[in-house]
Amino acid sequence: MGNADYLYPSTNDHQCAHRVAIPPPQPFFKSFKNSLKETFFPDDPLRQFKNKTPSRKFILGLGYFLPILDWAPRYSLQFLKADLIAGITIASLAIPQGISYAKLANLPPILGLYSSFIPPLVYAMMGSSRDLAVGTVAVASLLTASMLGQEVNASENPTLYLHLAFTATLFAGLLQASLGLLRLGFIVDFLSHATIVGFMAGAATVVCLQQLKGILGLDHFTQSTDIISVLRSVFTQTDEWRWESAVLGVGFLFFLLITKYFSKRRPKFFWISAMAPLASIILGSLLVFLTHAEKHGVQVIGNLKKGLNPPSFGDFVFTSPYMSTAAKTGMITGIIALAEGIAVGRSFAMFKHYHVDGNKEMVAIGTMNIVGSCFSCYLTTGPFSRSAVNFNAGCKTAMSNVIMAIAVMFTLLFLTPLFHYTPLVVLSAIIIAAILGLIDYEAAICLWKVDKFDFVVCMSAYIGVVFASVEVGLIIAVAISVLRLLLFVARPRTIVLGNIPNSTIYRNVEQYPKTDNVPGVLILEIDAPIYFANSSYLRERISRWIDEEEDKPKSTEETSLQYVILDMSAVGNIDTSGISMLEEVKKTIDRRGLKLVLANPGAEVMKKLNKSKFLENIGQEWIYLTVGEAVEACNYKLHTCKPDSTKKESQPWNNV
Numbered sequence: 001m002g003n004a005d006y007l008y009p010s011t012n013d014h015q016c017a018h019r020v021a022i023p024p025p026q027p028f029f030k031s032f033k034n035s036l037k038e039t040f041f042p043d044d045p046l047r048q049f050k051n052k053t054p055s056r057k058f059i060l061g062l063g064y065f066l067p068i069l070d071w072a073p074r075y076s077l078q079f080l081k082a083d084l085i086a087g088i089t090i091a092s093l094a095i096p097q098g099i100s101y102a103k104l105a106n107l108p109p110i111l112g113l114y115s116s117f118i119p120p121l122v123y124a125m126m127g128s129s130r131d132l133a134v135g136t137v138a139v140a141s142l143l144t145a146s147m148l149g150q151e152v153n154a155s156e157n158p159t160l161y162l163h164l165a166f167t168a169t170l171f172a173g174l175l176q177a178s179l180g181l182l183r184l185g186f187i188v189d190f191l192s193h194a195t196i197v198g199f200m201a202g203a204a205t206v207v208c209l210q211q212l213k214g215i216l217g218l219d220h221f222t223q224s225t226d227i228i229s230v231l232r233s234v235f236t237q238t239d240e241w242r243w244e245s246a247v248l249g250v251g252f253l254f255f256l257l258i259t260k261y262f263s264k265r266r267p268k269f270f271w272i273s274a275m276a277p278l279a280s281i282i283l284g285s286l287l288v289f290l291t292h293a294e295k296h297g298v299q300v301i302g303n304l305k306k307g308l309n310p311p312s313f314g315d316f317v318f319t320s321p322y323m324s325t326a327a328k329t330g331m332i333t334g335i336i337a338l339a340e341g342i343a344v345g346r347s348f349a350m351f352k353h354y355h356v357d358g359n360k361e362m363v364a365i366g367t368m369n370i371v372g373s374c375f376s377c378y379l380t381t382g383p384f385s386r387s388a389v390n391f392n393a394g395c396k397t398a399m400s401n402v403i404m405a406i407a408v409m410f411t412l413l414f415l416t417p418l419f420h421y422t423p424l425v426v427l428s429a430i431i432i433a434a435i436l437g438l439i440d441y442e443a444a445i446c447l448w449k450v451d452k453f454d455f456v457v458c459m460s461a462y463i464g465v466v467f468a469s470v471e472v473g474l475i476i477a478v479a480i481s482v483l484r485l486l487l488f489v490a491r492p493r494t495i496v497l498g499n500i501p502n503s504t505i506y507r508n509v510e511q512y513p514k515t516d517n518v519p520g521v522l523i524l525e526i527d528a529p530i531y532f533a534n535s536s537y538l539r540e541r542i543s544r545w546i547d548e549e550e551d552k553p554k555s556t557e558e559t560s561l562q563y564v565i566l567d568m569s570a571v572g573n574i575d576t577s578g579i580s581m582l583e584e585v586k587k588t589i590d591r592r593g594l595k596l597v598l599a600n601p602g603a604e605v606m607k608k609l610n611k612s613k614f615l616e617n618i619g620q621e622w623i624y625l626t627v628g629e630a631v632e633a634c635n636y637k638l639h640t641c642k643p644d645s646t647k648k649e650s651q652p653w654n655n656v
Helices: 028-040 045-049 054-065 068-074 077-104 110-114 118-126 138-149 158-181 185-190 193-210 212-216 227-235 243-265 267-291 322-352 358-373 384-392 399-419 424-438 441-450 452-467 470-490 535-551 576-591 603-611 614-618 627-640
Strands: 494-499 506-508 521-526 563-567 595-599
Touching: 054 068, 054 358, 068 118, 077 110, 077 138, 077 267, 077 384, 077 399, 077 424, 110 399, 118 358, 118 399, 138 158, 138 193, 138 322, 138 424, 138 470, 158 185, 158 322, 158 358, 185 322, 185 358, 185 470, 193 212, 193 227, 193 322, 193 424, 193 441, 193 452, 193 470, 212 227, 212 243, 212 424, 227 452, 243 267, 243 424, 267 384, 267 399, 267 424, 322 358, 322 384, 322 470, 384 424, 441 452, 452 470, 494 535, 506 627, 521 535, 521 627, 535 563, 535 576, 563 627, 576 595, 576 603, 576 614, 595 627, 603 614
Parallel strands: 521 563, 563 595
Antiparallel strands: 494 506, 494 521
16 A cells, blocks of 8 residues: 555455555654644634735734724724713723722722723723723632732731732733733633633632621621631621621612613613612712711721822832742733633624634733733733623724723722712622622533533532632642543543444444444444553453453354454544554454454554554555445455464464
């Protein structure tokens, strides 16, 4: 069999089977280059630069990193009207959420507004999603408070804590942008759907429990995030509970949940739930101002400094031991923020039938966090709640982020004194109402029904977050997911195939119980690439299949096992350990007086089998394009040149 590019018919007269062609040899460096290209550049971003003048390439290059240059020239008044409505709507949500999430991160509330001004402007220029609304998120805020709080107490040393938050944001941005520039976005894929469902639900549970501090008006609270520490902190201070704060908090929480429920039932009125947090802040502030509730145990925000973001270039902390804490916090929060932002952007892009470039998004999100860290912002990404409001409001482009930023800028310049009497309990109610949507119990039920292992991963993440810490829960879930991946590689399935009656189709005998066994032939399908990690297992499993087949009771007329066909359709690749395994399997089969037959090995497998001389060892006439042709050839040989029924140890099969 030569190095043909096409399949060609066998020269045997008794069959019209086709042999499997060996692909033409390819230089190593070219093959290696193609593999790298497929790994890091599957979307082939350079194809648009081919056959272009240098000036055109420069413009296209700018357009690649600044998508605003692509859609801005086509921007119309109709788009502006839609984006104006969407921008104002998400601003009404971004302002109260920003203040609330900053408090959740143990940062000054004004940082929530700062983080809703600069980052959206950067993303509007660099982001590829039309629907993503940029801002702070609850999970990243919780992670920031949890991880930085282990090193520095925000109450005792607020300045150092603030500077560490800026430093962690810088590290997160550098990591995110680097992943995008180096085309390493596939790393985020290790956070499986089950991991994210469990992690988000666990984080949401912890966040809700921590808001009991604000609801009950407690002054002192644990820095730990696990449920036991939180509940102990709550119930050991029963004498500190303030009923005024609790009544106010429960009332506003009920109001927010009712508006969310109404908007969910009537999607046209989505703006009601979007406006509800801002309305709660206004009503709560008026109530406190008129009743002087701040003198009766209701805590308020206090003074918020007017003015735009002050620079924070000189506030980064690069000294030991704080730098390592900031770097670790930045890397973990950065990965979580990336996973959430890209998932949200792709979800809404699917509804509008356009493409979101994952690597572009990483560069955009990373750049906005780098720039934000230099202007008093902490970690931002694209939260689902805000993006959903942006989508439902009918946004057309990323200009809605610019409108939102302008509204936040107006608030920073003129309206911050109005937040003086905003009760903290209202912020707690806003956080709880927003975060409850992250507890996706329907997804967990679906995981249980579809894949029990995924459910275990989900619950491991949830339990780890709730009973240990956010970091521990994430590490446990990722570790179990990676372990599952390794098990899939190390223990691939081998399936016995049978013939669908009146056809040449061969399928899993367990899936199709009415399939017919082929007398004298054992057909096994290997369901994964063959590597060093699974070669020993496959060798032992194939031997057990042969033992089981030979041990089956047979009638005197039935043909004993003579051929073992390996269906290689699913074997996309093979390494030297895998080739050695096949050689050992062939020796074992030869000693038993049987014959090994291969069906449909792929191009990469054929190339390596040819170079290793395994094809010469097995005989080129024992490799077929389909299982049907292999069975036909075996049946022909069984009936025309039947082997000696007496199997002798170490007696090789004679070539037919």
